[in-house]
Each structure stands twice: as structure tokens, then as C-alpha cells.
Amino acid sequence: MTDSALGTRHIPTQGSEPELVQLLTPEGQRVEHPTYSLQISDDELRGLYRDLVLVRRVDAEATALQRQGELGIWASLLGQEAAQVGSGRAMAEDDYAFPTYREHGVAWCRGIDPLNLLGLFRGVNHGGWDPDEKNFHLYTIVIGAQTLHATGYAMGMQKDGAESAVIAYFGDGATSQGDVNEAFIYASVFNAPVVFFCQNNQWAISEPIEKQTRIPLYQRAMGFGFPGVRVDGNDVLAVLAVTRAALQKAREGSGPTLIEAYTYRMGAHTTSDDPTRYRLTHELESWKLKDPIERVKAYLVRTGKADQAYFDALEREADGLAAHVRRGCLEMPDPDPLSIFDHVYAERHPLLEEEREQFAAYLETFDAVDAHDAGDR
Amino acid sequence: MTDSALGTRHIPTQGSEPELVQLLTPEGQRVEHPTYSLQISDDELRGLYRDLVLVRRVDAEATALQRQGELGIWASLLGQEAAQVGSGRAMAEDDYAFPTYREHGVAWCRGIDPLNLLGLFRGVNHGGWDPDEKNFHLYTIVIGAQTLHATGYAMGMQKDGAESAVIAYFGDGATSQGDVNEAFIYASVFNAPVVFFCQNNQWAISEPIEKQTRIPLYQRAMGFGFPGVRVDGNDVLAVLAVTRAALQKAREGSGPTLIEAYTYRMGAHTTSDDPTRYRLTHELESWKLKDPIERVKAYLVRTGKADQAYFDALEREADGLAAHVRRGCLEMPDPDPLSIFDHVYAERHPLLEEEREQFAAYLETFDAVDAHDAGDR
Amino acid sequence: MATVTLAKAVTMGLRAAMEADPKVLVMGEDVGKLGGVFRVTDGLQKDFGEDRVIDTPLAESGIIGTAIGLALRGYRPVCEIQFDGFVYPAFDQIVSQLAKMRARALGKVSLPVVVRIPVGGGIGAVEHHSESNEAYFAHTAGLRVVACSNPVDAYFMTQQAIASDDPVILYEPKRRYWEKADLDESLTLEQAAPLHSARVLRSGTDATVIAYGPMVKTAMEAATAAAEEGKELEVIDLRSLSPLDTGTLEASARKTGRVVVVHEAPGFLGMGSELAARITETCFFSLEAPVLRVTGFDTPYPPSRLEEEYLPDLDRLLDAVDRSLAY
Amino acid sequence: MATVTLAKAVTMGLRAAMEADPKVLVMGEDVGKLGGVFRVTDGLQKDFGEDRVIDTPLAESGIIGTAIGLALRGYRPVCEIQFDGFVYPAFDQIVSQLAKMRARALGKVSLPVVVRIPVGGGIGAVEHHSESNEAYFAHTAGLRVVACSNPVDAYFMTQQAIASDDPVILYEPKRRYWEKADLDESLTLEQAAPLHSARVLRSGTDATVIAYGPMVKTAMEAATAAAEEGKELEVIDLRSLSPLDTGTLEASARKTGRVVVVHEAPGFLGMGSELAARITETCFFSLEAPVLRVTGFDTPYPPSRLEEEYLPDLDRLLDAVDRSLAY
Ligand SMILES: Cc1ncc(C[n+]2csc(CCOP(=O)(O)OP(=O)(O)O)c2C)c(N)n1
Ligand SMILES: Cc1ncc(C[n+]2csc(CCOP(=O)(O)OP(=O)(O)O)c2C)c(N)n1
Ligand SMILES: [Mg+2]
């Protein structure tokens, strides 16, 4: 792939929407794209569909768990399944992903048990998995910070001579942070093998995209000297093709790419949010017609690549997964109070040891009181 | 002026240097530019030449004063006179400038007595002028921070309905700071009347421009949705024309522009720096041929717009100005020790009052000792 | 007289300031239509327009940096930082610019910028949403740092902070946002206690408890509990973290001879350190016990299921009081 | 055995660490050909290549943020912040990421990143080049903060900081960069004092002076001067600001009963506050006088013509010692 293939550098033109890479229309029609062709087996296609359905189901279950008080908060990926599954499945095993707090679909593709994602939202930990096990970093909540970590990690891969690449995930709002722009600069200057994957879901909590930029976001890359491309973020095939190409380019030493996955946050920002305060339902309705799952289903059905038995089986699988998530969440033990002091430092730290000791002794006074009370009864 | 006039959006092409707006060649030939024409009287032209000569002389005097131990450090503008005088003279009275630490030429154009600039470098203050008197903000040392102040100030002008604009000065190195990129975003999103004036002097201390960007800097603006233009920073006429146009555009409500003044830092970064450690003299030699003053002189001489008497008088004026700077510098009193506590807060602050009182009492014990010692003699 | 929550009292304070002075602006992330994630700016954009209630790009350095520029132009921006843990990207603009510019300019410019920060834990939130970072700013010369603990103070301190010609960091105890009190709006700013005064909330003789922000309520509860055991605690709401109202603090320390400071922030170099050092220095011969500190642990704020453990509570506070009394 | 400056000793420490471990990187602004503005990285790029000695773009958040990523990949980056006052743009990356990531990951990642900061005043520099901001980082859980005061410590502490699996902020006293001492390079790291130990530099009985970084020299001079007047000061070089070597400090406080802390940073919530609070808490009955603090004033660092006034010196320190002895 040549540089110009990914480098669709549009001059912003007021009014007209820029072109969007698309391989599967909202109606489920397979279309060709001059640059991003995709050969995909029926098995793979069904696999993508399965991913989409399962991550949506996990998300729904987590939202339900939050409503029932089992999670403190949940950041739903509803509507962004294709952006996440398409990019997640584009990665090779040795590639590395740096997510925000919403990349449940990417986590799934990397092989992270969805249960592990819940710990943070339940408040039992700040991230419950070993990042190096699946090359999937912990969720980062401070907007944009992870893009620099991703870039540094990619610089490290480059130094190692590894043939792999990094994906940095972030939202449309994040593009305003200094850190993200610095990441663009470091990546560009060091030609780091990193793909900047921006899910433009049109909103940063209550702020529409116009509060962050006055031109299409993918064009930001131009100013830093690397290609930017806008892809239909609700089209899993297009996202897969575009991300694959960008990752391959990165691995081959051609440097960073910015991918803007044009999508929509169908739900609230998080379960704490109330979008009725700031956005109109007709926008939501129009995006419903572009649902990332429906279009794949329509395609599968029309082409006969999947039959009812397949869909039924998948439904049962989804039920099972949801049950696993629910059960695991309810069973998740609260952490030990003294674990507050664990893992802060790798090496000994006398102040923390002292505080831990004092706190343990303090907690024991309650145990003593409890025991005493129990004895009284 | 239309948007596209300033919006020269080049697609970066490896190898070939992008076009540079130029109105006066290094050889002193007046050339026309399709977009940036400039009508200028002979008086104005001589005025610009005078500015260039005088600011260079002030700069030389300050460098000498530093060598003699009268200043702690000095940041020379040598080589950047045209970028500063051209842009400084493009400003209207109500416009406002936010400088770095090197904008001595802009200060001059704004009517700041050069002596006032020396206080900071001598260590008697952190900035010796009232910013609002000449609409010239204090020097900012933290790289890039002032670009956000400039943008906020411009947002304020906009709210006031003022027909004026702001110039934010910064260097090539500064373009890597998060703050500068955030300033681009705020300016673009709020369509603030601010001109970003980047003096690309090719170096950020020891780091060549390649450490900050892999494409020409003026193209950064594209990614933020506003025009960028590269001007010959050693051509005072071109800088004047381009900056005037950008300021006018800003005043008229067309938002920000990035101007890259392509120039060269002929001296060390500051008097503390040793550029022989990191750059080759042949680069310097090639830039000497593009001197910003020589070309105006050649033009004046060849066209007969100035005669020897004019140059002689200017020489004497420069001598006078240098003497004024030198005398003023030597006479600059050290600040009162107790002034450490002044101006930190606008309103009463008991801790500082306490510290001030204690320190005054402490200082008095020395006076007492001194008096006692004196009495002994 | 109306019964209002602390959050609502801040809104009312903002509204009063905006009505009184057209130069007052509100800016931050989601402060417009949404009214902020805590609804503190609810309704303001509707009434004062997008020109005065500004949804900014998602960039905190930009919020403070442009607020500085606006202040230089004569405006009085009130910046909202969405959560305590998101102020750090603006740290340079706050400590190197906002705090220092007036001194840099030899007093020729003033920066009447208020930075509102919902602070502290106890709301079951995820990482970065429960931090207490007041020590960073209180250590920074050029800033004023205040913390309200109740609706009435919230109402007045908001207005006083905005009226100040100095930059003020205003901490709002987020887990007390929904606490209510009666607020008499007819009171004027002049009738309110000075911004930088501490307040003796409860007078006592056995020991002094100094608290601020969210911990004031805990301190008062501890005093009630202690009273049942016959111990009379004097409770001081610090209100101003920088500068300190040393007069009030020292008078109390001299009276009771025992001082316990409580805050959510980690203890090491927390406000308690300064209070202990200062009070010990000036009241050395009056103290019967060292000033004790009851604080968050010197660890990152834990996952929310452990925050009850992490946060000082009534028991830990009373335990410290007992230790103090045992000297 | 060679006589080396403190700056050179850091260079030698960096070199030794880079030779011992190919994963050690040096990164920052102007660290390459220029060798840094203080020449501390002089010659390293020539010998270890541009791949290991990296001139970064002019963006401090980017320096720390990419260093974190490199550390996650298995590297051990040593980041140079050019001057103390330029660390703030990286504040978020340092306090929210570098400090907290290990706890966030339940110990599954380590971030062995060193942040070298030339610190403090006394070199006649312009604004932002003379600050002492150690309290910000010492208050931040998850970081380790150390300060060297002499060439031998500089050599070893640099290597120890790099060897630590925790993030370490390493302060280098810039006005002591040119101070010389004999350094025996044949000594191994194991023979050096532990990184987090304080050191009694001079034993005395009348009062303890605690200093660190640039102030250690001043403290020693004060002790010499005091001795001429018959007062025997014990001088402690703190070395580790977080965690504190409380054993050494408390032993001395108990012995002398009088403690004076001296540092350049503003006093309010400076290291002196924590030292005073802590020592008073644990040595209450041994203290004959309150712990006194001799510090920079609570103002922005002044223009350099006033820095001699601003910085604690021998006279102000001795004055405080006298006040302590007068209790
Ligand atoms: C530095 C910082 N500032 C503010 C926040 C609060 N916050 C959390 S999510 C969010 C909006 C993010 O929008 P976007 O980047 O578009 O991502 P999305 O949530 O839409 O996926 C904000 C402001 C934060 N987490 N970090
Ligand atoms: C935030 C910050 N980091 C580092 C420095 C130290 N420093 C001063 S000038 C400079 C280089 C600036 O280069 P450039 O922006 O190109 O401006 P120039 O000096 O060339 O005019 C550096 C790194 C600083 N002043 N501020
Ligand atoms: Mg979004």
C-alpha cells in the first residue's frame, strides 16, 4: 500500500460531507472500495457477526447490572460495536492496544474475559487484567493520556525491531487534549508504528463534535504530516480493512495513521448521564438506521451465509455469556481493606508499611469489639 | 481577502521545499506576489529599515552588556529582525501582542523602551512594563503558554465586539507543546481573532526543526481547519503584507491564521548557549546571504530611496539609542529586598505580611550591626 | 429564606455574581446545556447565553489558559474542572501563569479567575474522580485556596471568590452537594464572614478538631459522639486553606491544648502537616499533645469499594482524639 | 579515584547504568549533541547512539507519556526535565499515570522511570529556572523523591534511581553542579548507602539541622560557624524526601531535642512542614523547642538580583538555631 492510499487528504469544503470508506451499506449491500478491498471467508464474516452480537449483549448485561446497583457506573459501547470489533480483529497477536474506558468490544477481540472489565465499574479494582497477557493495556480514564503511552510503546517496538504495531483508542472529545496532539507529534517525528483510532461518536458527554473541531477530524493528521482516513464506523468490514491496512503500514515502517471511525454513541455517555438534556431524539433515530449489527445480519441472511439455526445458536451463546457475566459480577468479592497498601510500590516503603500496620491494628480493635459483642450475646 | 487567499494548503511533497511568500529578494529585488501585494511609501520603507537597524543595534548592545556581566543572560534576535519588525508594524494600535522572550523587535514596534526589556535579563524584575499601555504582553518564558493567553484575549475582544486582533508569537520548537495545539483548537472552534505567528528560526536550542515536525510547519494549521502560510521571514515587506492580511481577516471575523516566518537564528540560543556543539557553520554562512537588513539597504540604495546622509544619520541615531540602553542598564537600581512580597496578591495576605515583617526585622539587625561596626571605626 | 442543597447554593452564588457583573463568565466542559455533571451550572446558559456560559473543548490547559487571556481583557472567568483528578493537565497554566502573572507584572495586571473543583471521595466513583489535591495549590504562592462545607458558605464563598482580584481555587465537597440548609438570599456579601476566615462551629474545651470541606460534617458528628462520652470538642471549619486564619486556629489550640486535624487527602505533606507545624511553632508551650493527623492513606485513592476504609471517618477521628487526650 | 563535579558524577552514573543495562534510555530536550544545557548527558549520544539518547520534541507531557510507554515495553527511561519550572506540563502524566499505574494494575506492571530535575536557585537565572517543587511530588503517592547534594551521592543515587522498579524523581541541585569531590568508581552500588537513607554528616548535641540538595552545603557551613561559638550542631542530609528515613531523623531529634529544617522551597506546605509534623508527633516529649523552618518565602521565586535575599543562607539558618536554643 502506498502512502497516498491511506492519505486521503481532503481540503475541507463547507457543507459537503467528506467521503467515508464503506464496504457494507446500512442496508447490508456489499460495495467495493477502490483502495480498501477485503477478501473475507464466510466463516470470518460469521465470526465478526458473532463478535458484534456478543459484545452488545455483554454491554446490555453490564448496563442492567448497573441499574440493579451491582456496578457503580457503566460506559456503554452501544452503537460502536463495529468500530471496536473491526479494529480489534484487525490486530495481530503481537500488536498492542491502548484503550479508553469504553473499548469493551476491543477487549473482547483481544480475548479479555468481559468479567474482568466489570471490576473497575463495580469499584473492586482500577483494572483487573494483566495488560501483557493479551497485549491490551488497562483502561485509561484521563482523556487522551494513553495516546502518549501508546506512542512510547510503539517507539519501543521500533527499537526492538519488532514487526508489530500499536493501536491507540480515543474519542472525538479527546482530540482537543494537548496530550493527543503531542502523541501525534512524537509518532510523526519518530515515525512510530502506531495507529490512532478515533471513534468519533459525535459527542463528548454533552458536547457535540463542533465544540472540538470545525473540520472533519481525520484531517487533523494532515497537519502533522501523516495520513488520516475516515471510515464508516458502523461498518465492521470497512473498519477491518482500513485498520488492517494502517497496522500493516505501521509494521512495515511507514509510520502512523489516524483513523476516524465515524459512528454514534447510541446510549448515554455513561449510566450517570442524561442525554435528553442536550440532544434530540431524531438524531438518534436516524443513526438507528445505520445500526452496525443489522446490516451484517441483513447481508448474511440475504446471501444465505447464515441460517436461522446459526442465529439461534448465537442467541443461546449470548445468553450463556450474559449469565457468566452476571454470575461473575455478583460473585466478585470485595477487596481486602489492607490491599489499599498493596502494589503502590514495587519496593519496600516504610511509610506505607507503618500505615498498613497501624490500620491493621485499628481494624483489629473492631474485630475485638465484635468478638466481645458476640460473646455477650 | 478570501479564505483561500491565505489558505495556501500544500500537500507535503518529499524533497521539494514549499513556496514562500517573498516581496524582496535577498539581493534586494522587489518582486510581486499574486496574493500579497504591498503599496508602501518611501517614508514607510525607510521607517522599516530604521526599525531593523535600530533593533539590531539594541540587540548587539544587550549582548555586549551581557558579556560584560551587566545582564545575566540575553536572548538575541539576530537574524529575525524582519520577522519581528514586519509583523510588529502590521499591527494596529488596538491589536495586542503576546510575545515569547525574544520579541525585542516587536516590542520596539509597539513603542516599548528597549530599556524595559533589559530588567528581566538583568534580574531586577520579571518584566518591566505595563502590558496594557502598549498592548504588548509581558515576555513568557514557559514555551507556548502565551498562545492560550492570546487566544483567550482574542475571545474577549470578540465578546467586546472590538474590531481588533491578537498576535501570538512563538518559535518552531513551541509547536510541539500541547498548549500551542490547544490554542489552535480553541481559536478555531471559537473563530477567535488571533494570528499565530511562528518564527521558524530552524532551531530550538540545539534541536533542528526535524525534531518537531516532518512537514513544513505552516501546514499544521490545515489539520485544525484554518489557513497557514509560509513567508520569507527575512523579508520585512513580505512579512508585513502577510501579517497585515491575516490581522485584517481576523478583525473581520474570519478567524485565525498561522503564519510561519521562515528565518534563522543567526546567534546562539541565548548568551549561555554554545551552538558550535550542534550546528555547522556553513548553514550559518548560507543564511548570512539572506540577511534581512542588507536586502532592504540594497533596495534603498539601488532605487535611490535613501542616500548616504540618511544612513549616516541613522547610524548616529543607533549610537544614541545604544548609549541610552547602556546608560539605563548600568543605572538600573537593584530592587528593594522587601519588594519580594509586593504584588504577589492584589488583596491582603496575612502570611506574606507576617513574613515581610519578620524579614524586615531580620534585615534591621544587620543595619544595627553595620551601624555598630561603623561606630566602632 | 429557602432550603437549598450545596450544589444549588453554588448555582445561586454564580447566578448572583453573573447578574451583578456582566464581566463574569462561566466556562468548562459540559457547563452549558447539561449544566455540568453535577448540575451546578444548570440553567445558566439558558439565562445568560452561550457568550457567558461557555462549553469549552475538552482541554483543561486550554480552559485555564484562555481564562487567563479573558481575565487580561477584563473578564472574570469562573472555570469548572469537571472532577478533581482532571485539573492536572492545567497544572502548568495554574502554577506558572495564573499564580505568578501578577507578581511578574509588578502588580500591573490582576487575574480574577476562579477555578471551581468538585473535590474528594465518598461517591462511589471510578479512579480520578475522588481526589483531594488541595495541598498542591495551597503550596503554590500566588493562589488563594478555599473550601466550602455547607450551602450557606457555598453561596457566599462562590461570590467572594469571584469578587476577589486574585486567582482563587474553590473546592466544593462533592459528596456534600446534596446536603441541605436554609439560605437567606437577602443577606449581602458584606454580611458574610470574610472569605479567609475560619469558623468555630462548636465550642469545646478538651480538644480542637480542625476540618474543612467534606470532613466538617464528620467532625461535627464526632463532636456529638464525644459529647456523649463527656468530652467537649471544639470544631473548627477551616474554610480558607491558603492563607490560613491563624488567629482563630491558635486561639483554639491555646485554649484546648490538643489539636487533631482531619482531611481526606494523603497525610504526607497534606494540609495537616502545615497546620501541625504552624500550630506547634506558635503554641508550643500550650500543647499537651502533638497535633495529630487523621487523613487518607499515602496511597492512590482506592477502588470505591474500599473508600469507606480509606476515608477518615468518625471512628478514626475519635480514636485520634482519644490518643490526643491520652498524652 | 577521580575528582569530579556533581554534574560529571551524574554523567558517570548515567553512563554506568547504560553500560550495565541496554534497556536504559536517556531522553529529553537537548540531551543529544548539546549534552543538555548543563552538559550532564555530554558524550552519551555519541557513545550510545540516537536510539538510546533521544532528543525529544519540545513537549514535556510527551516526554513522560512516551517514557511510560517505553517502560511498559521493558525499557528504563531516564527523562531529563531541562529546568525545575518546566516539569508542570508533564504534571498529569507524572501524578495520574506514572505514579498510579502500578497500583491500577494491581502490581502487574512496573514503571522504572527516572525523572531528573535540576532544581533550585542561586544561579542568577530568569523566571522558572530556580524553583523548588519537591513538595508536589513528595505529596504524590506512588512516587519516590530523592535529592543529591554532592558528587558521590549523585553518582550512586543516579544508578540506584535507575535500578529502582518504581518511578523516582531525582533532584539535582543545579547551583552545586560545579562542586567537586573525589569519587572512587571502583565502589559498587551495593557498597553505597541505600537510596532512601538519610545521612548524619556531622554529629552534634545542641541542635539538629536537616537539609537536602543545595542546602546541605549551607547547613554544613552553619555548623562550622556555630562550632566557633561553641554550639555543636548535628547536620543531616535528608537525601530521600519520600519516603523519609524517619529512624535517623527521630534518633537525632531525640538526642538534641531541637530541630531546624532548611530548604529553598516556600515554607507553607514545604518539606519542612512534614518533617516538623512528623518529628513532633513521634518525639513530642523529647523536643525542647518547636521544629523551626528556614525556607524560601511564600512568594514566587524573585528576580535573580533578589535571590540572595530569598534563599535561606547561613545567617538565617544560624538565626533560627539561636531561636531554637533560646526556647
Ligand atoms: C482530562 C479529563 N478531563 C475530563 C474528563 C471527564 N470526561 C470523561 S469522558 C469525557 C468525554 C469524552 O469524550 P470523547 O473523547 O468523545 O469520548 P467518548 O466518551 O465519547 O467515548 C469527559 C469530559 C476526563 N476523564 N479526563
Ligand atoms: C515548557 C518549557 N520547556 C522547556 C523550556 C526551555 N527552553 C527555553 S527556550 C527553548 C527552545 C525554544 O525553541 P523555539 O520555540 O524554537 O524558540 P526560539 O528559542 O528558537 O526562539 C527551550 C527548550 C521552556 N522555556 N519551557
Ligand atoms: Mg465521543
Ligand SMILES: [Mg+2]
Ligand atoms: Mg526556534
